[in-house]
Every structure is written in structure tokens, then in C-alpha cells.
Amino acid sequence: MDKQIKNAFDAVRAEESLKQHTKAFLHEKMGQKKARPAPGFRRAATALAACAVMLLVGLGGYRTYFQGVSFISVDVNPSIEIGVNRFDRVVSVTGYNEDGEDLARSVTLKNKTYSDALTLLMDSEIMATYLENDELVTVTVLGATDEKSVEMLTNINRCAYADDANVTCRSGNRADVAAAHEAGLSFGKYEAFLELQALDPTVTPEEVSGLTMRQIRDRIDALGGEITAHPGNGGQNGQSGQGQGSGQKHNGAGKNAPDA
Amino acid sequence: MRSEQEANRAIERYADTVRRICLIHLKSHADTEDIFQNVFLKYVLSSAVFENEEHEKAWFIRVTINACKDLLKSFFRSRSVPLDALAELPEETAPDLSHVLEAVLSLPKKYRDVIYLHYYEEQSAAEIGRILHKNENSVYTLLSRGRSLLREKLGGEAIG
Numbered sequence: 001m002d003k004q005i006k007n008a009f010d011a012v013r014a015e016e017s018l019k020q021h022t023k024a025f026l027h028e029k030m031g032q033k034k035a036r037p038a039p040g041f042r043r044a045a046t047a048l049a050a051c052a053v054m055l056l057v058g059l060g061g062y063r064t065y066f067q068g069v070s071f072i073s074v075d076v077n078p079s080i081e082i083g084v085n086r087f088d089r090v091v092s093v094t095g096y097n098e099d100g101e102d103l104a105r106s107v108t109l110k111n112k113t114y115s116d117a118l119t120l121l122m123d124s125e126i127m128a129t130y131l132e133n134d135e136l137v138t139v140t141v142l143g144a145t146d147e148k149s150v151e152m153l154t155n156i157n158r159c160a161y162a163d164d165a166n167v168t169c170r171s172g173n174r175a176d177v178a179a180a181h182e183a184g185l186s187f188g189k190y191e192a193f194l195e196l197q198a199l200d201p202t203v204t205p206e207e208v209s210g211l212t213m214r215q216i217r218d219r220i221d222a223l224g225g226e227i228t229a230h231p232g233n234g235g236q237n238g239q240s241g242q243g244q245g246s247g248q249k250h251n252g253a254g255k256n257a258p259d260a
Numbered sequence: 261m262r263s264e265q266e267a268n269r270a271i272e273r274y275a276d277t278v279r280r281i282c283l284i285h286l287k288s289h290a291d292t293e294d295i296f297q298n299v300f301l302k303y304v305l306s307s308a309v310f311e312n313e314e315h316e317k318a319w320f321i322r323v324t325i326n327a328c329k330d331l332l333k334s335f336f337r338s339r340s341v342p343l344d345a346l347a348e349l350p351e352e353t354a355p356d357l358s359h360v361l362e363a364v365l366s367l368p369k370k371y372r373d374v375i376y377l378h379y380y381e382e383q384s385a386a387e388i389g390r391i392l393h394k395n396e397n398s399v400y401t402l403l404s405r406g407r408s409l410l411r412e413k414l415g416g417e418a419i420g
Contacts, residue, residue: 005379008360012283014275014296022275022296026267029301 028116066091069144070152072114073172073188074121076130076137077212078103081186082117084152086144090117096186097209102126115155122161131166136213140188142172185209192216199223262304270303274320280380281321284365284372285328298327321381322391325373363413371406378403 068083068091078099083092090109095101107124109117118139121127131137139156143149149171156162156169172187180190183205193208196216200223208216278299282292302323310316364375373392377383383391385399392399 002379004360005364005375008358008364009280009376009380012276012280012361014279018279018293018296019271019275021293022271022300023268025297026271026300026304027264030261030264030267030304 027113065089068092070114070148071142071172071177071187072118072152072156073140073142073186074118074137075140075186075188075192075213076127076135078126078130079186079189080104081188082109082114084114088113088115090114096184096189100186114152115159118156119159119161122159122167131164134166134214136217137164137167138188138192138213139167139169140172140186140191141169142174142177142187189213189216192220196220196223262306267300267304270316270320271300274317277317277320277381278324280376281324281373282328283361284376285325285332285369291331295324295327295331298331299324302327318387318391321377325392360414363410366413367406367409371402371409374399374402375406375410 065085065087067085069086070084072082072084074080074082077097079096080100080103081092081094081096082090083094085091090112093104093109095104103121103124103126106126107120109120112120122131122137127137139162141149141152141156143152153169153171161167162169173191176190176194177187180187183190183193185193185205185208189208190205192213193203193205193216196208196219197203199220203219211219275296278296279292282295286292286295299320303320306319308319310319364372367375374388377388377391378385385396385403388394388399388403389396394402
């Protein structure tokens with residue numbers, strides 16, 4: 001009987017989701033604890049040490065934290081670009097059209113990790129409405145290095161929203177960034193524009209600017225383009241988008257980061 | 261403060277133990293999640309140095325039991341017997357064992373920890389006494405009464 005009690009308890013295991021939630025909670029808490037000053041004498045000592053560090057590091061440290069080194073473009077019709085610093089925290093959010101600016105204003109993403117920020121964005125009321133209306137969402141990642149792109153994409157693909165059939169997560173092409181911004185498009189949307197332009201040379205960035213990703217994709221499909229970037233139109237999944245994007249990103253190595 | 265890596269290692273190592281103790285005390289998944297966060301955050305913030313794995317495990321058991329009791333003391337918490345926690349058990353729990361768990365969970369609160377620590381964690385009465393802040397004789401008494409009650413509930417099957 002004592003063996004039965006042991007076996008009965010042995011079958012009780014912590015659910016994986018419970019462990020993951022706890023890890024995420026600790027990750028967040030530990031970030032806050034590190035930022036919070038300690039009480040009393042230690043607080044003064046910490047403040048002095050912090051001042052000294054600030055003096056030593058000065059503007060360099062400030063720039064290190066607030067400089068975006070990796071970028072994520074989220075495109076539906078609203079297009080936004082999220083700048084991520086070397087500590088994986090969001091430091092800038094730029095809307096690339098009116099809807100994008102509305103979306104950027106509706107959620108507070110700064111200083112959150114990019115994973116948390118994207119989850120918050122995808123769960124927002126505005127994005128939920130787009131997804132309910134069967135719009136396509138393309139998340140294009142541009143890491144500071146190729147390895148960083150792969151790491152970010154892997155993390156993003158683990159998030160629940162990545163399983164949505166209308167959401168594609170992929171790596172971007174660094175070479176396109178400057179041209180995209182010159183054309184007034186986010187680099188994620190610009191890549192869709194290039195794909196469409198290859199099939200229809202008459203199309204302009206201004207024209208694409210007003211189209212949703214679904215409309216662009218439909219035009220590419222109508223022109224007989226290869227279905228490379230979205231699962232909703234070809235039965236592929238986010239991973240295939242990643243593969244395609246990964247191939248692209250080698251083309252543009254060495255160019256500057258976006259000026260977001 | 262411990263590192264995130266240490267915290268993750270502790271979660272992987274002790275999550276099942278914490279989960280079992282939560283099952284004994286709590287009735288909802290939300291409460292269990294609260295306890296998980298509370299216990300592992302305490303671990304992260306604790307400066308306790310553990311002599312070995314047993315020592316560390318005993319710390320987790322003690323802290324989890326205390327956290328559960330604190331949570332149940334809270335004014336707004338219901339105090340019902342956590343039988344409905346069984347509904348949240350993993351499906352793979354062998355059906356022929358669920359009545360055993362049900363019997364343990366239906367014991368009065370004061371016997372559950374002792375039965376769990378003795379039968380599952382295989383702790384001695386002295387160790388159980390240290391964890392629960394009771395003297396050894398009280399542990400023997402609780403164990404003996406708990407065992408009798410279990411025997412009744414399980415239809416007189418022999419209990420070791």
C-alpha cells in the first residue's frame with residue numbers, strides 16, 4: 001500500500017506550462033530587482049556606485065542601452081518597426097503609416113523584452129481585430145548578426161501567436177533597410193513590395209504603402225508568384241518563412257542597421 | 261540574489277515536489293501558480309547556503325508548505341477540502357491510483373503533510389518534525405492516526 005501511495009504521488013508532475021510561467025515570472029522579477037535600489041546604507045552606496053559608473057561610462061553607456069541593434073518589423077496594414085538593444089529590450093517603436101502610429105501609441109512596448117513586447121502587441125485589441133478579419137501578419141526579424149536573427153526568430157516562433165495560420169515570422173534582408181526607409185516603408189513591407197515588383201515592374205512603393213499584406217500577397221498570387229512568405233496562402237508554416245528569410249539575409253551582410 | 265540560471269535549475273529539479281505539495285493543500289491551478297512564483301522567488305532572493313541536495317530539497321518542502329498555509333490563511337481564500345484538485349491531475353495518472361490520492365487528500369489537513377512526507381519523500385519522523393516544526397512524538401501520533409484513517413478509507417487494505 002505504501003508503494004501505491006508512492007506511485008500515486010509519483011504520477012503527479014509539474015505541468016510544463018507551469019514551469020515556463022514561473023521562469024518567465026522570475027525573469028521579469030529579476031530584471032526589476034536589478035533595477036531597484038537597495039534600502040538604507042546599501043541604497044546610498046549603490047547610488048554612489050551608480051553615479052561613478054555613470055560618470056565613467058557616460059554617454060557611451062547611455063547610447064549602448066538606447067541604441068537599437070536589432071529590429072523587428074510587424075506588418076499587416078499598420079506597419080511598425082521595433083528597435084531592440086543589445087540587452088533584448090525594446091528601445092524604439094516607429095509607425096510607418098497612420099495605422100502603424102495608432103498601433104504604436106496603443107501599447108507600451110519600450111523597455112520590455114522583444115518577446116514580451118510582441119506578445120503584448122499581438123494580444124492588443126487592434127491586432128486581434130485584424131487577425132479576426134483574416135488579415136496576414138508578417139513579423140520580419142533583423143538581428144545585429146545572422147546568429148542573433150536566428151536566435152530571435154527561434155524565440156519568436158516559440159510564442160503562441162506564431163502558431164496562428166495568418167502569422168508569418170521570418171528573417172529580413174539587411175540590404176533592403178535603407179531603401180525601404182527611403183521609400184517610406186518598413187523593411188518587412190518593403191520585402192513584400194520587392195517580391196511584387198519582380199512580377200509587376202509598374203508597381204510603386206506609394207501604391208504598396210496603402211495595401212495590406214493580404215492584398216499584396218493576393219496580387220503576388222494572382223501574378224503567379226512563388227508562395228514563399230506566407231503559410232495562409234500556400235500551406236507552408238512559419239518555419240518555411242524562416243528558411244526563406246534566412247537565405248535572404250546573407251545577401252545583405254555588412255550594411256548599416258535601420259535608423260529607427 | 262541567485263542567478264536566473266540557478267533559478268531555472270531549481271525549477272527543473274524541484275517543480276514536481278512543489279507541485280505535489282500544492283496538490284495536498286490547494287484546490288485551484290491559479291493558487292498553485294501563485295505558490296510556484298512565491299516559492300521560487302524566495303529561493304532566488306534567499307542567501308541560504310545548502311550543504312547538499314537533501315538540505316536544499318528540505319528547504320523547498322518547508323517553504324512550500326508554509327507558503328500554502330499562508331495562502332490558505334488569507335481571508336479571501338475559501339477553505340474547502342481540495343478534492344477538486346484531482347480534476348486538474350494529469351490525464352496519465354493511472355486510474356487505479358486516483359482513489360489512493362483521493363483518500364490522502366480527503367484526510368484532515370494535519371495528517372496530509374505527514375503522510376506525504378513519510379510515504380513519498382521517505383523522511384524520518386525526526387526530519388518531518390524539523391520540517392513541520394513539531395516534535396518527533398507528535399509526528400508519530402499524526403502518522404499513526406493518519407494511517408488508521410487511510411486504512412478505513414481504502415477499505416482496510418494493509419498499509420506499511
